[in-house]
Amino acid sequence: MTGRPLTLAAIDLTSYFPDALILKDLSGVILQWNSGAERMFGYRPEEIIGRNIRDIVPSDRQAELATITDRLRSGDVFSEFQTERRTKDGTILSVALWIFPVRDALGEIVGAVKIARDMSRIKANEEKLQLRASEAEHRAKNILAAATATVRLSTAATVDELKSVIHGRLRAIADVTGFGGVGQPVPLDRIVANELLCAGSNRLQATWDGPTVLLDPDQAQSMALILHELTTNCLKYGALSQPEGRVRVEWASFWNRIDFHWTESGLSDVAPPTRSGFGSQLIRTVADRQLKGRPAFFWRSTGLSFRLSFDLKAISSEEEVRPFPACGAMSWPPLAPPPAPGSNTHF
Template sequence: MAHTDAGGLTLRAMRYAPTLFTDGSDQPDAPDPRDWLAGIIEGSDDAIISKDLDGVIRSWNGGATRLFGYTPEEAVGRPVTMLIPEDRLDEEPRILAGIRAGERFEHFETVRRRKDGTLVDISLTISPIRNRHGAIVGASKIARDITERRMAQEQQQLLLGEMHHRVKNLFALATAIVSFSVRSARDPAEAPQIIQARLAALARAHDITMTAWRDDGREKSATDLQSLLQIILEPYQSADRIVVSGDNPPVGPRALTNLALLLHELATNAAKYGALSTPVGFLNLQIVVAADVVRLLWREQGGPVAETRGAAGFGSRLEQGLAVALGARVTRDWQATGLAITIEAPAEKLAS
């Protein structure tokens, strides 16, 4: 691998001790240590680049070509700012000033631009390069692609956020179930049994919605829409305050997770803020299958005054997931009598 020399800024300008062999002799035909170093640099998976104090690229290894897309012929001699997005150009003067002062930058996470214009998250380690007299003449940069690590971190944060949301909801729902179970009990002595039964039903509904969080290789089972609604809404059932009527289309294993999560979220919101949060509120659900489309009409009545609010946070992501997975559409109508929601999905995809 050829490296460009400029004012002592080159791997070949570095001084090494002679190679000493086991018999104590120096062998003039032995490989030059600089060749060993050049081979290590060229074979590295990381991008290894050197630049002078003007920010001009002086060497470029194979890892840099794989990461950024430029060949050595395209990169050497050009300013390193060709790799820096416009909104991060202020980083280069600060880095060069630090290098001139002998500073080393370790695991500096930033963003760089490839030849095709796409951006890549990288971790940079930048060290001063000195000539044989000890003067700083440039810098070496080792860049590592951290895109997958960043994506994994973001996914982990998303899962932790959603889990936090679900745990808070479960505590709120448990409180709500205890409250309206005590109010609806004819005899205070029967309240503990009612509460226990409803909490057990809540656990069953929660188990269905947790299929999205499991990765244990188990096959998901199919069901039908009315059975799914019954399981999810059973914890809130009291004196026929929830009515489900109409058709009963199948719900396949692939559609089950997204639909169960969304229905669970709607039931949670109804119990916390809507018709199921009051003793006199009730919920009417009607299922209609027509022209190969399943339409679920969710109607709340008798609850607090309907308040116009968008699908917040987790609920919004659930609706987006349902739209992507099933080609479904969710619409809301805040009527004077209560919230009305319509969920529409192709029957074929719902059964998949």
């Protein structure tokens, strides 16, 4: 210091300025401290004015102060200098600094004004956006892979039938993405309702019931394919192909595991199929490879019963879940016991 007073007469330190605005001399002593600095760093003006700027600089950033001071003496200006600073409670903030030299009446550089902007929230949002973009890319690749496999593996007797088969399976995949948005968890009851209602079944023939279960997007896609195959088979050959037929879908959740039941009734003299079709093969493949579960098919004289258990993937607490109205009944009874031994066929 030269002994001449250092003031901010020409600098507006209004209380409404959102960023931290700090005046210091070349030795680092803090001379003025606005309300933005108080909000950001936690120090009241009377606590910090007169102390050295080093008190808000982390130990691993102390060396940069000498560089800043040397450049200030040369008249350099710092624009959006990315660094870190420490708050009163010890929190380390990511900040961007704008630093301008202050001259006295004779034109000599006697100090500096620093504008500090808290970038912690901005950086956190940027990281979250990058994560979401990465997840969206991952989901898109999974959807494309599923669509490609569906087209490659689908078979039918005629071209028109093949088109219909492929369209139905791709529609099931696409609907799941639309329910919650890319990368968002999807309620299981939404998937069940969509498949049964899109198939044209009514609530007199098809009912579903179970607690709220949110599925990871990959698992939701897998369950949509499984439900699509069950529903398609049911419409062609099962309970929904007959006016008296009924379908009951139930699920229960125990800790992080789900127990899913599909039960058809109202038919008579149902016999197990003599061969395994593509639909059942797809169900087994998706259940085993994607859900890491074990499916079981039971053929009773009154209709098919299908069981599947698998572990739920963890869902990030930061993910936003869009609310959906309940699609099933308001209450649900305990799941019916499995058919008696001797009346089932496993796949």
